Amino acid sequence: MVVDHRSRDTVSMSMSNEKTLLPSSSAPYRVEQSDKESNWFSKNRKSIGVLFGLFLILQHFVISPYLLDFWEENSFKHGHGHGNRKSSCEQAEPIYPKNHNVSSIVEGQKDRIVNWLSGAVRVPTEVYDVMGEIGEDERWDVFYKFSEYLETSFPRVHQHLKRTRVITHALVFEWEGSDPSLKPLLLTGHQDVVPVLPATRALWTHDPFGGEYDGEFIWGRGSSDDKSGVIGILSAIELLLESGDFTPTRSVILAFGCDEETGGKVGASHLGQWIEEKYGKDSIAILVDEGNELEEAWGQLFAAPAVGEKGYMDLELKVETLGGHSSVPPQHTGIGYIALLIAALEKHPHEPHLNVESPLVNYLACGADNSPEFPKHLKKSVYKVEDSLSSKNGKVDRKALKELEDWWIEGSYKDGTLPKGTGRALVGTTQAVDIIDGGLKVNALPENVVAIVNHRISLASSVAELQQQLVDVIYPVAHKLNLEVEAFGKEIQFHECHMHGAKDITGPKAGKVILNVAHNMTLDPAPVSPFTVDSAAWRVLSGTVKGVYATRPEAKSSKEEAEKTIIMAPSISTGNTDTRHYWNLTRNIYRFAYLVEAKKTNHNNIHTIDEHLPANAFVEQVRWFANFIVNVDESRDI
Ligand SMILES: *[C@@H]1O[C@H](CO)[C@@H](O)[C@H](O)[C@H]1NC(C)=O
Numbered sequence: 103m104v105v106d107h108r109s110r111d112t113v114s115m116s117m118s119n120e121k122t123l124l125p126s127s128s129a130p131y132r133v134e135q136s137d138k139e140s141n142w143f144s145k146n147r148k149s150i151g152v153l154f155g156l157f158l159i160l161q162h163f164v165i166s167p168y169l170l171d172f173w174e175e176n177s178f179k180h181g182h183g184h185g186n187r188k189s190s191c192e193q194a195e196p197i198y199p200k201n202h203n204v205s206s207i208v209e210g211q212k213d214r215i216v217n218w219l220s221g222a223v224r225v226p227t228e229v230y231d232v233m234g235e236i237g238e239d240e241r242w243d244v245f246y247k248f249s250e251y252l253e254t255s256f257p258r259v260h261q262h263l264k265r266t267r268v269i270t271h272a273l274v275f276e277w278e279g280s281d282p283s284l285k286p287l288l289l290t291g292h293q294d295v296v297p298v299l300p301a302t303r304a305l306w307t308h309d310p311f312g313g314e315y316d317g318e319f320i321w322g323r324g325s326s327d328d329k330s331g332v333i334g335i336l337s338a339i340e341l342l343l344e345s346g347d348f349t350p351t352r353s354v355i356l357a358f359g360c361d362e363e364t365g366g367k368v369g370a371s372h373l374g375q376w377i378e379e380k381y382g383k384d385s386i387a388i389l390v391d392e393g394n395e396l397e398e399a400w401g402q403l404f405a406a407p408a409v410g411e412k413g414y415m416d417l418e419l420k421v422e423t424l425g426g427h428s429s430v431p432p433q434h435t436g437i438g439y440i441a442l443l444i445a446a447l448e449k450h451p452h453e454p455h456l457n458v459e460s461p462l463v464n465y466l467a468c469g470a471d472n473s474p475e476f477p478k479h480l481k482k483s484v485y486k487v488e489d490s491l492s493s494k495n496g497k498v499d500r501k502a503l504k505e506l507e508d509w510w511i512e513g514s515y516k517d518g519t520l521p522k523g524t525g526r527a528l529v530g531t532t533q534a535v536d537i538i539d540g541g542l543k544v545n546a547l548p549e550n551v552v553a554i555v556n557h558r559i560s561l562a563s564s565v566a567e568l569q570q571q572l573v574d575v576i577y578p579v580a581h582k583l584n585l586e587v588e589a590f591g592k593e594i595q596f597h598e599c600h601m602h603g604a605k606d607i608t609g610p611k612a613g614k615v616i617l618n619v620a621h622n623m624t625l626d627p628a629p630v631s632p633f634t635v636d637s638a639a640w641r642v643l644s645g646t647v648k649g650v651y652a653t654r655p656e657a658k659s660s661k662e663e664a665e666k667t668i669i670m671a672p673s674i675s676t677g678n679t680d681t682r683h684y685w686n687l688t689r690n691i692y693r694f695a696y697l698v699e700a701k702k703t704n705h706n707n708i709h710t711i712d713e714h715l716p717a718n719a720f721v722e723q724v725r726w727f728a729n730f731i732v733n734v735d736e737s738r739d740i
């Protein structure tokens with residue numbers, strides 16, 4: 103399938119576009135206050151209310167623009183201080199393992215942790231767009247070497263966890279808990295990597311499969327995407343086992359795919375089925391897969407796991423016309439027709455739309471509450487939306503919501519927060535005409551002309567809606583050109599598209615337009631996972647992020663560092679991960695990696711030359727996995 107380069111960019115989008123969602127900023131952190139102040143505010147709410155009332159009256163008479171500014175600044179400053187507005191970005195408390203000193207297991211282990219990842223990078227588990235069957239196409243065989251590498255590197259994991267080769271190279275590890283009534287934790291990742299193109303090999307400053315460690319970074323393909331995930335999880339468990347201090351009450355399941363970069367058709371699809379057959383639907387407490395890393399936004403550090411993923415469909419747009427000699431041509435050839443149809447598509451891009459339920463509304467609420475550099479006008483709109491939702495009739499303030507939508511579509515680009523097009527892609531369905539094919543000879547009319555249009559479907563839409571929209575745009579143009587239309591397996595009649603005021607044209611048709619799904623694959627947008635503190639899954643995820651952040655090495659060495667906080671906010675992914683195959687297993691799916699990026703390294707160069715990972719960040723990721731495993735184990739809420 104041609105999906106390859108596309109799913110490669112899929113993941114790079116899921117990583118890179120997602121990441122660019124969080125603007126980088128070098129502004130200093132705000133010294134944190136919120137907890138204490140908000141308590142003080144809630145205790146003194148009544149008197150504050152009276153004071154504010156008096157202040158309002160004064161203001162009304164004094165009419166001072168300065169006072170007005172002062173008032174707005176202060177009333178919007180604190181998440182919980184403003185009237186009885188309920189913040190939609192309430193933060194969870196940090197969670198620390200109660201019965202185990204988990205963080206101590208990584209102490210003094212940096213060299214081993216780095217070596218584990220380096221060695222994994224040295225096994226070139228490349229997957230290609232078109233692969234034969236396992237057993238026939240020998241390019242799969244490198245995965246045997248990778249699983250042998252795992253066996254020798256993580257002996258305790260292999261001793262205590264049951265490994266199953268679900269489909270030769272797709273691996274499941276089960277660490278059985280003592281209490282079968284508790285839903286298992288599922289941690290997933292992928293063993294495969296994007297190939298290193300021979301043409302780019304010379305551009306690498308480090309051997310892409312050398313796993314070199316220069317004292318600061320681990321270099322090579324997969325060092326970040328996603329061997330850091332697979333090795334991070336296994337390292338955490340190996341060290342937990344080695345400490346002898348922890349045996350799980352709740353089962354822990356690991357699932358490692360072998361072709362995520364080409365859609366998980368072989369690996370994750372079988373892993374998902376296997377786990378569903380053995381454990382059942384909705385049998386998993388919480389699932390964490392690769393995804394968004396930590397980043398700064400508006401001068402504040404955020405962890406913004408993707409709680410949803412956009413959908414996917416490639417459209418095959420085909421025009422069939424009669425061939426013939428080009429010395430006696432019709433007005434339009436097939437290429438002319440398809441050009442007109444493509445022009446129509448590009449003239450009618452899909453309208454972006456921000457639902458009030460979208461995690462992206464919440465994301466802004468988190469920014470408004472916590473970021474010192476959050477735009478003021480946007481903060482007002484965010485709070486208007488929140489206030490309207492918690493008002494008596496609960497009707498959303500459409501005008502304010504539209505302002506948030508406009509910010510994603512245009513404002514985020516204009517104010518320099520996001521690169522052009524990124525915000526729009528997050529709130530809308532995108533289309534990109536990526537492939538065109540037609541015509542062979544300059545004196546022959548082309549009989550078949552085909553274009554492939556890539557779509558990433560908005561969380562607010564669906565495959566079915568997209569298909570109808572395409573018919574609605576294509577049909578009127580095709581109709582005027584006297585072309586028949588067949589769309590997604592059925593002939594379209596005149597009344598079936600939403601076309602007004604046009605006359606039906608009779609007589610022989612000039613040709614036919616055929617719309618089909620290309621690559622035989624469609625994907626609706628993923629169900630959105632819970633992203634508020636009402637959800638136990640979100641709380642344990644958030645609490646672990648906050649606990650691990652609060653105990654990071656820098657926090658011990660400086661007071662300023664110790665005072666910094668990390669904010670949890672939901673985000674979405676424009677690309678897709680293996681989690682598409684795991685929807686039946688749990689509602690609580692989070693695409694997230696506790697990885698602090700090295701500054702200005704463009705997402706660790708995943709999918710391109712010089713992919714790398716800062717070693718210290720990786721050690722922290724291992725510490726995060728260990729804490730998360732124990733925190734989920736100790737939780738009785740999920
Ligand atoms: C956990 O262990 C580390 C070092 O091994 C130590 O610094 C820390 O104080 C311990 N924490 C607790 C809560 O015992």
Ligand SMILES: *[C@@H]1O[C@H](CO)[C@@H](O)[C@H](O)[C@H]1NC(C)=O
Pocket residue numbers: 622
């Ligand atoms: C498309 O996928 C369906 C189900 O996944 C399968 O039955 C069908 O044979 C596939 N068609 C092609 C052309 O690959």
Ligand SMILES: *[C@@H]1O[C@H](CO)[C@@H](O)[C@H](O)[C@H]1NC(C)=O
Pocket residue numbers: 374375378682683684685686
């Ligand atoms: C999820 O469950 C539905 C309904 O049983 C089933 O049709 C579908 O194939 C399952 N999805 C996956 C990815 O296994």
Ligand SMILES: [Zn+2]
Pocket residue numbers: 113292327328362392
């Ligand atoms: Zn990946």
